[in-house]
Amino acid sequence: MxxxxxxxxxxxxxxxxxxxxxxxxxxxxxxxxxxxxxxxxxxxxxxxxxxxxxxxxxxxxxxxxxxxxxxxxEAPEVASPITDSEETQNLAKKSLWNSILGLIIVPVLCNVYSMVLGWRVLAREMPLSKKSKQRLVLAMFINAAAFYFWLTIGFKTVRSAFTL
Known part of the structure; x- marks a missing residue:
């Protein structure tokens, strides 16, 4: 040497x-x-x-x-985005519908599930398609409204309706 x-x-x-x-x-x-x-x-x-x-x-x-x-x-491994965005668009749609259900019928549980579905979409689809982005943003705002409503005045309203 x-x-x-x-x-x-x-x-x-x-x-x-x-x-x-x-x-x-x-x-x-x-x-x-x-x-x-x-x-x-x-x-x-x-x-x-x-x-x-x-x-x-x-x-x-x-x-x-x-x-x-x-x-x-040592070529870097680049994760390829999912090419089938229909699957993630359907997850985004489920996320939106669960946020609406969480606002109207089943509080908090549907909203949490909606957020989990939203995270799945974000993990699988990059960049987001226009439909997925719209559905996730709408679901996010509905979830925020649902959490605010149910955690502030929603349960008081339901309880007072049953105590009459």
Missing amino acids: SDNKAHVFLMECADFSEARVAKSFLESQGFHPHVRDEQLRSVAPHLGDALGKLILEIPEHEFLSASQALEKI
Whole structure:
């Protein structure tokens, strides 16, 4: 192995396991990486905090090829949005109807269920379709009105109606 001056920074590793995996991958690709202070860290792991972050280094002439090899395997995973927005639009519709039921017939329970359905729509459909957005906004306002009504004057009104 050549001296440390010929090596340049390639990547920062979260822990020793990640550094070993990255190093072994690069070695299998024909590169010559090393982890800065690897021997000291393996003998005295309690000094890890004092030594700072784990740095994977590579010979300067291998830098570009090694970084390209790492980029190929480290492509970020992007969650794809649900393409079938009908399902989420139906959930948004159920959310709206449950908020209306919570305002009129079954207080609080339907409103809470309406909010749960709304969260499901938000988790599944990004960006929101126009229908889903309209239904969720309307459900949100109806839920707010229902909670205000039932938690302030609604139960008093019902109780006074039954005590006559």
